[in-house]
Amino acid sequence: MDINYNSDVIVIGAGPCGIAAALEVARGGKKVVLIEKGEHPGSKNMYGGAVYDSALREVFGNEVDYLPYERIINSYTWSFLNDTGSFDMTYKNSSSRHAYAIKRFNLEKWMVEIAKKNGVYYIPNTLVEDLIIKDGYVTGIKTSLEEYYAPVSIIADGVNSLLARKLNLRDDFKPYDMILSAKETIKLEKKVIESRFNLSEDNSNGVCKMYFGGLKEYKNIFMMSFLYTFKDTIMLGVGANLADLSKNKLNINKIIDEIKSHPDIIPLIEGGKTIEYSAHLIPETGFNKMPELVVPGAILAGDAAGFINSVHFEGTNYALISGKLAGEAALCALNNNDFSVNTLSVYKKKLSKSFILKDLYTYRNIIHKLYSRSNSLSYYYPYKIKEFFEIVTSANCYSKSSQFKKFLFNFIKDRSLSELIKDIKAFSRCAFDMLSGK
Amino acid sequence: MEKKDNKKSIQDKLSTIKYNCASETHLKVDEKKCLKCSEKTCTFICPADVYELEPETGCIIVRYENCLECGACKIACPKKAISWEYPQAGYGVIFKNS
Ligand SMILES: Cc1cc2nc3c(=O)[nH]c(=O)nc-3n(C[C@H](O)[C@H](O)[C@H](O)COP(=O)(O)OP(=O)(O)OC[C@H]3O[C@@H](n4cnc5c(N)ncnc54)[C@H](O)[C@@H]3O)c2cc1C
Ligand code: SF4
Ligand code: SF4
Numbered sequence A: 001m002d003i004n005y006n007s008d009v010i011v012i013g014a015g016p017c018g019i020a021a022a023l024e025v026a027r028g029g030k031k032v033v034l035i036e037k038g039e040h041p042g043s044k045n046m047y048g049g050a051v052y053d054s055a056l057r058e059v060f061g062n063e064v065d066y067l068p069y070e071r072i073i074n075s076y077t078w079s080f081l082n083d084t085g086s087f088d089m090t091y092k093n094s095s096s097r098h099a100y101a102i103k104r105f106n107l108e109k110w111m112v113e114i115a116k117k118n119g120v121y122y123i124p125n126t127l128v129e130d131l132i133i134k135d136g137y138v139t140g141i142k143t144s145l146e147e148y149y150a151p152v153s154i155i156a157d158g159v160n161s162l163l164a165r166k167l168n169l170r171d172d173f174k175p176y177d178m179i180l181s182a183k184e185t186i187k188l189e190k191k192v193i194e195s196r197f198n199l200s201e202d203n204s205n206g207v208c209k210m211y212f213g214g215l216k217e218y219k220n221i222f223m224m225s226f227l228y229t230f231k232d233t234i235m236l237g238v239g240a241n242l243a244d245l246s247k248n249k250l251n252i253n254k255i256i257d258e259i260k261s262h263p264d265i266i267p268l269i270e271g272g273k274t275i276e277y278s279a280h281l282i283p284e285t286g287f288n289k290m291p292e293l294v295v296p297g298a299i300l301a302g303d304a305a306g307f308i309n310s311v312h313f314e315g316t317n318y319a320l321i322s323g324k325l326a327g328e329a330a331l332c333a334l335n336n337n338d339f340s341v342n343t344l345s346v347y348k349k350k351l352s353k354s355f356i357l358k359d360l361y362t363y364r365n366i367i368h369k370l371y372s373r374s375n376s377l378s379y380y381y382p383y384k385i386k387e388f389f390e391i392v393t394s395a396n397c398y399s400k401s402s403q404f405k406k407f408l409f410n411f412i413k414d415r416s417l418s419e420l421i422k423d424i425k426a427f428s429r430c431a432f433d434m435l436s437g438k
Numbered sequence B: 001m002e003k004k005d006n007k008k009s010i011q012d013k014l015s016t017i018k019y020n021c022a023s024e025t026h027l028k029v030d031e032k033k034c035l036k037c038s039e040k041t042c043t044f045i046c047p048a049d050v051y052e053l054e055p056e057t058g059c060i061i062v063r064y065e066n067c068l069e070c071g072a073c074k075i076a077c078p079k080k081a082i083s084w085e086y087p088q089a090g091y092g093v094i095f096k097n098s
Helices: A016-027 A053-066 A104-117 A162-166 A190-197 A242-247 A252-260 A316-336 A346-353 A355-362 A366-372 A374-394 A400-414 A417-436 B006-014 B031-035 B072-076
Strands: A009-012 A032-035 A050-052 A071-073 A075-081 A086-092 A099-101 A121-123 A130-134 A137-142 A147-149 A152-155 A178-187 A207-212 A223-229 A233-241 A273-283 A298-300 B018-020 B027-029 B051-054 B059-062 B082-084 B092-094
Touching: A009 A016, A009 A137, A009 A316, A016 A032, A016 A053, A016 A104, A016 A152, A016 A316, A050 A053, A050 A316, A053 A099, A053 A104, A053 A316, A071 A223, A075 A374, A086 A374, A104 A121, A130 A162, A137 A152, A152 A316, A178 A242, A178 A252, A178 B072, A207 A374, A223 A252, A233 A242, A233 A252, A242 B072, A252 B006, A273 B006, A273 B072, A298 A316, A316 A346, A316 A355, A346 A355, A366 A374, A366 A417, A374 A400, B027 B031, B027 B059, B031 B059, B072 B082
Parallel strands: A009 A032, A009 A152, A032 A121, A075 A207, A152 A298
Antiparallel strands: A050 A099, A071 A099, A075 A086, A130 A137, A137 A147, A178 A233, A178 A273, A207 A223, A223 A233, B018 B092, B027 B082, B051 B059
16 A cells, blocks of 8 residues: 555554553554544543553553552452441552552553653544545544554544444444442541541551442442542442433432432541542443454454443453553564564454453353342342341340241242342352353 | 532542543534434433533534543434544553552
């Protein structure tokens, strides 16, 4: 093809995925531009709260020692909410350093600085409007001002990936394939957060709490809320399936407000002031609805490809590693001077060998199986747990045996047998998938 | 806690956000489809309360300047009536604390 290339690789989107991809290409000695529509890196992005040490080190090596994080997250609580309280499980390891709480504005800024130091040409404030296709190959991009050419484009434009749609790599999304999430950043004094959550002053520990349903009004919606402690803010957010929200005519902000007025949450955020509100989608397309990952001259990675594990709140690590692998594949194509699907498919092979496609495969049915039992998870079991612990803790004047028998009787009576069997089937299918995964 | 109307609650929260507001909308609805739409999903699904039904005309008012660029409305609209683009480069929402 007779094209005057401006660069070897163009990366679209400076989220964790695009930055990792661009860095990999630059380290391989090739010319790479990284294009971001936001004025400041990270300014279009939001998440729950934590990035993971292991994936960061794979991409940034020992630079991670200088990550300007706010707190290390090493206490995890899974909490099943009912109307008046909760049933909680906490795992804490005060010496672990697996996860860092850091705002996206600071995270992406730090990442972009490292990329620039390594030779990545970073172009902010620039929206890629379309891809240029010549003889079936993606050969460049269009912005409102100019065209820019490179033999490989790495598309890392996040969950909505308008570019993947333009390239016909996927169908239109269905509401069922998306979680809509909204979050509040709540400001509190650092000291208050530390005493409230029992944290040390040196930021070496922090808390992640995951809440499951439990609010009576929303019996049939599978929703998860989260809370992360930062230095002098708390992140409180909630996510629910977009189809569920649509069907029930529900607004996600209303659910946040509901969560904020739950008796378990009120004391945690008391006196706090909301300093930012944000919203974002989380893809649930997973393994079963994976888009085409490679076309001649282009590779799709990160959220744009639906690489995420929402059960474990993991996304940035999938983005970083898939970005790095996309960068490696681009280098391989450049070295062979061959940008066909055949050569670029080395990306897919690398993904298959990594945890990304293995886990995506393992979890291919799990989240939707859990959705199918929303009522059980968000309502029935949390309230049965409440009943059970009321017996254990109420010290009333009835014999324990009679109460437990009544509980057991009601447990089966309130749940028709067929629902019970459906629960058992769904949960054992999840367990089976976990154990038989790759 | 005092229960606030959801619209008011969203308004208060939107006031915490920084925007660089573009002079042109990045969200357009196809009015013909909207008139025939019984669900009006956009009017309740949006976390920023961007869409409002004008009862007299049946038209949808789009307050694009409040948009958080999440993408939910476009996917949730049952008639695929929303043409959804990102705001021009450098415009739109600016998250600093998320
Ligand atoms: C509520 C919520 C909580 C989460 N919690 C966690 C968590 O705790 N831990 C975790 O690891 N993950 C979490 N995730 C997931 C994580 O945020 C994502 O998986 C990750 O950000 C994906 O990275 P990415 O680089 O692929 O995409 P993004 O981070 O979305 O980056 C895409 C970038 O591309 C830019 N862009 C898009 N289109 C264009 C264009 N046409 N031209 C130029 N630039 C463009 C965007 O502005 C953006 O900067 C969470 C997500 C959500 C929504
Ligand atoms: S949901 Fe879609 S079709 Fe219905 S009113 Fe809103 S934009 Fe129009
Ligand atoms: S993109 Fe999100 S915030 Fe913007 S109008 Fe649509 S639903 Fe509302």
